Amino acid sequence: MLGRLDLSKADNEESEETAPAKAWVMGIAGWLIPGMGHLLQGKWGRALLLGGAVWACFILGFLMGGNLFQYDGSLLRLPPMIGNLGTGLLYIVPWFMGIGFSDDVQRAALPTFEFGWTFLIVAGLLNYLSMLDAFDIAAGRKS
Amino acid sequence: MRHFLVMTAFAGFAAIVFGIVAKDSKRDQVIYGLKVFAEFLVIGLVLGWILYFLPF
Numbered sequence: 001m002l003g004r005l006d007l008s009k010a011d012n013e014e015s016e017e018t019a020p021a022k023a024w025v026m027g028i029a030g031w032l033i034p035g036m037g038h039l040l041q042g043k044w045g046r047a048l049l050l051g052g053a054v055w056a057c058f059i060l061g062f063l064m065g066g067n068l069f070q071y072d073g074s075l076l077r078l079p080p081m082i083g084n085l086g087t088g089l090l091y092i093v094p095w096f097m098g099i100g101f102s103d104d105v106q107r108a109a110l111p112t113f114e115f116g117w118t119f120l121i122v123a124g125l126l127n128y129l130s131m132l133d134a135f136d137i138a139a140g141r142k143s
Numbered sequence: 144m145r146h147f148l149v150m151t152a153f154a155g156f157a158a159i160v161f162g163i164v165a166k167d168s169k170r171d172q173v174i175y176g177l178k179v180f181a182e183f184l185v186i187g188l189v190l191g192w193i194l195y196f197l198p199f
Contacts, residue, residue: 050163053156060152115149122153126160133164143167 020139027135032088034058034127037134050130057123058090065107066116068100080117086124086131154183 030037035051038044068091069080084091094100107113136142162176 046163049159053159057153057156064149112145112149119153122157126156129160129164 023135023139026138027131030131030134031086031127034087034090034123034130037131038137041134041137043137046133050126050133054087054123054127054130055090057119057126058087061116061119061123062100064112064116064119065110066113066118066120067102067107068094068120069117070095070101080121083121083124086126086128087120088127091124150187151184154180154187157183 026037026040028037029040033051034054035047038047038050068084069077071078071081110116133142158176158180161179162172166172166175
């Protein structure tokens with residue numbers, strides 16, 4: 001009797017462990033490339049809408065003259081950097097290339113400068129939500 | 144006008160993501176998305192008017 005109970009417990013634990021492994025992959029894919037976590041699961045509509053919203057928000061932010069944030073020792077730059085980091089490769093690639101991080105006078109003088117960096121942060125925050133959605137779908141918590 | 148358009152775009156992106164992530168059925172997603180969109184616009188406009196009357 002006890003042996004049976006233990007076996008069923010082991011089965012449950014195994015099935016619980018296999019789902020999160022895939023879920024983590026989908027979550028990371030969704031973080032790295034907005035929309036990819038849903039796309040890999042065949043959720044085309046969600047991928048288009050969620051990924052499209054994040055990409056559009058990010059591109060509009062750049063077009064409006066916004067800049068990305070990076071930690072330079074000042075704690076005030078850490079929260080916006082965490083927000084920016086949510087866009088995954090959209091943040092990492094410009095970081096390696098050194099593009100979009102300067103907040104020079106010409107950019108700051110643009111009337112849409114404040115909107116720009118706000119859009120860039122919001123794109124990252126929205127992608128965190130999208131990433132969690134992809135994770136939940138892969139884990140079987142959502143349909 | 145530019146500010147309003149930017150606010151509308153922001154509300155639209157947020158509403159799309161909030162609607163899809165928060166609800167399960169398509170009908171609920173659309174209704175919740177429209178609700179969030181309207182709330183962002185109305186609250187933004189109300190805050191704009193309140194701030195207009197503040198002297199600082």
